Amino acid sequence: MAKSKSAYSDPGKKGKLDTHIIVVWVDNEAGVLARVVGLFSGRGYNIESLAVAEVDPKRGISRITIVTTGTPQVIEQIKLQLGKLVPVHKVADFMRGDKKIIFKEMALLKLVGNTSKRNKALKVCKKFNPVVLDKTQKSVVLQITALRREIDTVMGDLKKFGLVSVSRTGAVAMTRGSEIFK
């Protein structure tokens, strides 16, 4: 390609990308999720996963947990821009791998196969609190809770034991100990 003569500036140096978990407390009102998600897409930020539900029905507060990647500057902007939205009460942010924080994702796994295969599958999942939610002669639905990459691994391992369908949530987060998010 010929050298561009465009008068628009070159993008500056790219910083290192980090994965962060952003937790946002919002008024549970119409369009609030669209505002949050629209902010991300409009400003070109990433969303890796998203989990949202009302956590305080009395005050009508929902808690949104977003996993995102960006340079430190972008992460800072995400927090500040979210903080400006009218229905947003507070914003918290954590690096992935922060020891003080628990992150969990849930997955539902459907396996079709004979008893021996299903038992082997259960063994693979053993570390991740498997719960059998449904059982028939030739199938089982398992629920596991784990980290994202752990679920990725389990999914790979389960292929040979008849994994036919997966449904996963976004990550949710909670602080360890008596402290709460500020």
Next chain:
Amino acid sequence: MSKLYTGAEIVFKCMEDQKVEFIFGYPGGAVLPIYDELKNHDSIKHILARHEQGAGHAAEGYARSCGKPGVVLVTSGPGATNVVTALTDAYMDSIPLVCISGQVPTHLIGTDAFQECDTTGITRPCTKHNWLVKDVKDLAKTIHKAFEVATTGRPGPVLVDIPKDIQFQKAKYTNFKKQKKLNGKSNNRFSQKDIDKLIEMMSKAKQPIFYTGGGVINSGPKASEQLRELVSITGFPITSTLQGLGSFPGDDNQFLGMLGMHGTYEANNAMHDCDLMINIGARFDDRITGKIDEFSPKSKKVHIDIDPSSINKNVKVDLPIVGDVSEVISLLIKTIKKHKPNFLKSNKENISKWWEQIGKWRSVNSLNFINSDKTIKPQFAIQRLYELTKNKDTFITTEVGQHQMWAAQHYKFDKPNRWMTSGGLGTMGYGLPAAVGVQIAHPDKLVVDIAGEASVLMTMQEMSTAVQYNLPIKIFILNNEYMGMVRQWQELLHEKNYSESYTAALPDFVKLAEAYGCVGIRAKTPDELDQKIQEMIDVKKPVIFDCLVDKEENCFPMIPSGKPHNQMLLGPNDQKENKITGKGKTLV
């Protein structure tokens, strides 16, 4: 039991309580109940625009020139989509607007009804916040909150979408209680410590500069006065962004002129070489910074801004101070006076070399141009306009393009709220309707829209509004038959391939003026210019002034975007002497 009011009545009761005097709008099916109610409210006057975009810009002009929020009333569907440009413009330039839009009845929402659109969806990214009112009981509370959101913190536009059935339904009216903090959002987050740190940096600085922006104007007239005091007790040089013009007198010796892409040589070089940059209410826009990696490499940077998300967005700063400009400056001045009463004296020697250097840059005289006695040079036209109007309290609006930059360079403002221009969004067609709004707010003042012939045609229909309300706005068109800024970039960057930038069939602006029922004046040569401008000023009617200017004049100085501040292209004078032409081309 207290009285019940219809939704339409509640809309007006809210506006009365918010002391709204003017609504800029355009009626339509989904707002008819509100328009029906208009006759019962004498304190509120409706200004009928000719297009909803015009109504929006007029409300912006009103808001910027008098500091109160502008109110817009439009119908559903096309009414709402037409106002989107004005909302986005207000969002980019932080102008408080409250837009009320009609919507199809609630039971029809989502059925692709006639003149239905997802107004709150469409306007979500171009407003501070918006609401769809689905219950008439929420209406009063929502409208009052809308005014609060629009006017507090960093101002901006908001929109309230009201379905037609809600306008008919009845509810009690509740007056508003001002909340202390909106969902825990506070504007002033600075402390005495920050101020002390700033003063320490200021007393150490050898090459300081104030870089001020629209935040000073948005903070109110008091902020401009305080800024003048601050600049005078520190002796520092000051430069301003496009939006900040007027917050500091343009003819003061400490003022280096506007900075940025078409800023002065001294302002941009001072920004590049300074050791302390104090940003007051500006946002490090890309037209200001040029190439970010090489932006003011040697300086410590201080950023005073009411919007926390402006801090470290484009440029990393050493000392952020989040707060209202007026409150920050007032504490700053108080602290300097208390602890360093001799600041100016002790500082003078510190920065004397810096002023010497600035003097050298100034002597380049970068706004200079080669005048002509045959054709009117656009810069000359603005200089004459300035000389002939400077003794009146004149309000200037502009469209977008070369004329806008020449106006910013050559018209000197000495008061805030006198300069209305679309900076962030760069909306061609802004100036004429904005002038309508300014004249509404200041009926006895001289209001001039410095325009280009291409821009002004985008919203020319609003002349009809000006005539209807006897608004003697002056549309001063620098007519070069080109989209001048497009032509300039094509000349400098695209091998003079003037693709679609020439308007081959322009209207006769004098006849057009007459067709609208206003006055048309044309100036063709420099020697008749003064007399014609005077004629324009003296007419008590709206005027379209067709000023035929040099078709090929370029706007200099210029930092080609993507270049740092110290690589400016200067005007033809300089190019002849220093042969920058060839080198300049490789720069861009």
